[in-house]
Amino acid sequence: MNKNILTIGIDVGSNFVKTVLVNYSGNPEVLDKHTEKIRKRNPSVVSEDMIVSMLEKNNLRYEDIAYLASTGEGDLVKRKRGHFYGMTTHARGANFFAGDTKTVVDMGALYVRAVKISENSRVLDYKMTGQCASGSGQFLENISRYLGLSIEEVGDISLQAHNPEISSGICAVLAETDVINMVSRGISTPNIIKGIHLSIAGRIIKLLSSLKGESPIMLTGGMALNKGMVQAIEEQLKETGKNFIIKTNPDAIYAGAIGAALWGGYRHIRLSEKTTTLSV
Amino acid sequence: MGVKPTQPSQREGLKQMQVYKNKMDQQKIQNKKTSLPPLGGGGTAIKENSMILQKDMLAKQFNELSRAKELGKKVVYTFVPGNLTELILSFDLLPVYPEINALQSGMRKKSAAYIRDAEKTGHSEDVCTYVKCDIGMMLNGNIGPTGEKLPDPDLLLLSYTGCFTFLKWFENLERLYPGVPVAMLHTPYQEDGKITDEMVQYMVRQLETEVIPKMEMVSGKKFDKSRLSEMMKNSAKAEDLLVKVLESAKRKPTPIDAYFAGVYYIGPIFTAFRGTEAAVDYYTELWNEVQERINLGLGPVTPEGELNEEKYRLVVEGPPNWTHFREFWKIFYDIGAVIVASTYTKVGGVYDLGFRHNPSGPLESLSEYCMGCYTNLNLPQRVSLIEKYVKDYSADGFLINSVKSCNSFSAGQLMIMRQIEQRTGIPVGFIESDLVDPRYFSYANIKNRLESYFQMLEQRKIIMTQGV
Numbered sequence: 095m096n097k098n099i100l101t102i103g104i105d106v107g108s109n110f111v112k113t114v115l116v117n118y119s120g121n122p123e124v125l126d127k128h129t130e131k132i133r134k135r136n137p138s139v140v141s142e143d144m145i146v147s148m149l150e151k152n153n154l155r156y157e158d159i160a161y162l163a164s165t166g167e168g169d170l171v172k173r174k175r176g177h178f179y180g181m182t183t184h185a186r187g188a189n190f191f192a193g194d195t196k197t198v199v200d201m202g203a204l205y206v207r208a209v210k211i212s213e214n215s216r217v218l219d220y221k222m223t224g225q226c227a228s229g230s231g232q233f234l235e236n237i238s239r240y241l242g243l244s245i246e247e248v249g250d251i252s253l254q255a256h257n258p259e260i261s262s263g264i265c266a267v268l269a270e271t272d273v274i275n276m277v278s279r280g281i282s283t284p285n286i287i288k289g290i291h292l293s294i295a296g297r298i299i300k301l302l303s304s305l306k307g308e309s310p311i312m313l314t315g316g317m318a319l320n321k322g323m324v325q326a327i328e329e330q331l332k333e334t335g336k337n338f339i340i341k342t343n344p345d346a347i348y349a350g351a352i353g354a355a356l357w358g359g360y361r362h363i364r365l366s367e368k369t370t371t372l373s374v
Numbered sequence: 375m376g377v378k379p380t381q382p383s384q385r386e387g388l389k390q391m392q393v394y395k396n397k398m399d400q401q402k403i404q405n406k407k408t409s410l411p412p413l414g415g416g417g418t419a420i421k422e423n424s425m426i427l428q429k430d431m432l433a434k435q436f437n438e439l440s441r442a443k444e445l446g447k448k449v450v451y452t453f454v455p456g457n458l459t460e461l462i463l464s465f466d467l468l469p470v471y472p473e474i475n476a477l478q479s480g481m482r483k484k485s486a487a488y489i490r491d492a493e494k495t496g497h498s499e500d501v502c503t504y505v506k507c508d509i510g511m512m513l514n515g516n517i518g519p520t521g522e523k524l525p526d527p528d529l530l531l532l533s534y535t536g537c538f539t540f541l542k543w544f545e546n547l548e549r550l551y552p553g554v555p556v557a558m559l560h561t562p563y564q565e566d567g568k569i570t571d572e573m574v575q576y577m578v579r580q581l582e583t584e585v586i587p588k589m590e591m592v593s594g595k596k597f598d599k600s601r602l603s604e605m606m607k608n609s610a611k612a613e614d615l616l617v618k619v620l621e622s623a624k625r626k627p628t629p630i631d632a633y634f635a636g637v638y639y640i641g642p643i644f645t646a647f648r649g650t651e652a653a654v655d656y657y658t659e660l661w662n663e664v665q666e667r668i669n670l671g672l673g674p675v676t677p678e679g680e681l682n683e684e685k686y687r688l689v690v691e692g693p694p695n696w697t698h699f700r701e702f703w704k705i706f707y708d709i710g711a712v713i714v715a716s717t718y719t720k721v722g723g724v725y726d727l728g729f730r731h732n733p734s735g736p737l738e739s740l741s742e743y744c745m746g747c748y749t750n751l752n753l754p755q756r757v758s759l760i761e762k763y764v765k766d767y768s769a770d771g772f773l774i775n776s777v778k779s780c781n782s783f784s785a786g787q788l789m790i791m792r793q794i795e796q797r798t799g800i801p802v803g804f805i806e807s808d809l810v811d812p813r814y815f816s817y818a819n820i821k822n823r824l825e826s827y828f829q830m831l832e833q834r835k836i837i838m839t840q841g842v
Contacts, residue, residue: 182829225819
């Protein structure tokens with residue numbers, strides 16, 4: 095019998111579903127992880143398929159999992175045992191990456207959230223980008239598609255820029271018009287992409303400033319893997335004169351799923367304690 | 375398996391609750407039989423007696439309006455904030471409130487087409503959508519919310535309070551109804567945060583020299599001050615009852631939702647019924663229902679059912695979105711959030727601060743009423759009022775629904791939010807939508823934003839009980 099407390103975290107986003115398998119016993123560790131693009135499929139079906147394949151790959155049965163926790167659009171995960179809010183899971187995930195994290199910037203497809211957290215990964219305060227989409231990963235993906243690039247390429251291309259052209263930082267539609275105009279003016283692709291990154295970074299800095307975010311800052315979500323984005327945030331932060339430490343992690347996209355799996359483990363133990371107390 | 379109560383008082387309480395629940399079930403069956411349209415469109419909504427009473431009142435009102443010409447009644451178009459309903463009714467004139475028609479069109483999913491038609495005639499996207507919805511409705515035959523035609527106005531009474539768009543709105547109506555007289559009543563803004571004697575006299579003079587003479591001319595009747603005073607006795611009675619209803623939300627759990635259900639509660643008193651016996655009857659019935667809920671310790675009634683667990687108590691600033699009213703409400707219901715106080719339910723009078731219509735000085739009283747409405751307060755007054763609500767109603771959070779259309783509400787809201795955050799320390803939230811233009815209601819965006827906000831409220835509760 096497996097004495098390890100195994101948990102699964104599943105984060106259903108608007109573009110991707112992310113799953114992780116975590117061993118919660120002792121020092122928690124991530125045993126397996128997987129990302130799947132939804133691509134016009136039913137996210138509920140995608141989620142279920144991912145759970146099944148993760149179990150099969152690791153020779154596990156559903157019953158071996160102490161807690162299956164969802165986050166994001168968790169209503170779509172039929173076999174979940176519990177659901178955790180996105181902000182709390184990203185906070186926990188960021189804390190897992192670096193225990194001294196004081197602020198988390200969750201950069202997802204639809205919005206960016208800056209979250210101030212405690213040592214125990216409790217959410218203390220947060221700020222979120224406005225209704226407009228120009229601060230979001232989906233916007234960046236649309237622009238890269240327009241420029242004929244894949245989203246994976248834009249980070250490296252941005253690092254090649256020498257004279258970035260700044261676009262509208264307020265409105266996604268205006269920014270797209272700016273980009274079309276830049277292309278016709280012969281602005282190089284790296285300079286356009288870097289300009290877009292700086293514009294998004296400008297909004298993130300504004301969030302951090304109104305939140306009174308503290309260092310170290312952990313970037314999570316899909317956009318955190320984009321080197322150009324990280325560089326733009328660092329540059330903009332330097333301009334404000336603040337000496338913040340910005341951290342990322344190769345598993346940044348899994349921050350929500352990892353956070354869910356860890357909270358799931360925590361809840362499993364609490365529930366077991368309650369059951370034990372009651373049976374006594 | 376049920377729990378067996380051991381105490382007689384517990385047994386009695388459960389018995390009462392069962393009687394109440396049976397009554398509500400019967401009510402649901404009756405609602406289905408009478409085929410009442412549910413709130414905002416889909417599904418069958420639970421309705422209390424007071425809601426049915428209000429629906430009957432509105433049906434009679436719109437039926438009378440549709441037959442105004444054959445009944446020989448004259449019609450006044452006017453506005454809700456700072457309205458002169460008792461004065462209008464004292465001349466036997468029938469009031470029509472264009473904002474109410476617009477919001478009703480919004481709830482009945484007709485506003486999008488009306489707004490589009492108004493924009494075709496040259497109104498910009500940035501114009502208030504109440505205005506465009508109303509003008510679009512007129513361009514489409516002026517069919518009111520009950521499906522009956524609204525009569526043309528005999529008088530345009532521009533008694534605007536806190537909203538300068540009203541001026542332009544009636545300039546447009548003047549062109550749509552050429553020759554109809556306009557009576558204008560200027561309400562001084564409370565720039566210094568108080569109502570002075572000079573301001574009252576300024577308004578009374580306008581009533582005596584501009585408004586009343588035009589009403590006499592249109593109605594063919596002499597002004598009857600004693601009749602106006604009599605009506606104001608009814609106004610004050612209904613206002614007392616409304617305040618009791620709204621203040622019941624100080625209890626835990628609150629028996630009412632003071633925003634989503636609150637917009638129904640303010641209906642009669644903010645529109646054509648203030649000063650009537652029908653309004654007093656309505657508020658008596660409503661208060662009885664609320665007392666019954668208090669006695670049984672029940673939470674608010676919502677279209678989805680009773681709210682059984684009050685998880686978060688919120689104060690809300692700004693008007694609701696009308697095109698997705700039920701979906702909007704459901705987001706709060708699903709999470710167990712209830713609105714315990716709102717500023718929108720004060721646009722037609724901040725009665726909970728003590729103002730009552732006064733029969734002994736009716737014109738002075740009407741003047742003070744107009745100047746005291748919520749959007750006529752200056753920003754520091756609004757901040758103080760909201761701060762008071764947060765404290766008096768033990769709120770866990772403060773939320774702003776900033777609507778694109780309404781500058782009277784939206785200007786200054788970010789400052790209000792920061793001030794409330796500093797003064798009270800509770801989590802604040804900000805969402806954006808519109809009154810009746812569905813193009814500005816993004817369900818996913820609002821849900822994302824509200825979910826983040828509710829997460830913050832939950833975390834704060836955990837921190838308050840367990841520490842960081």
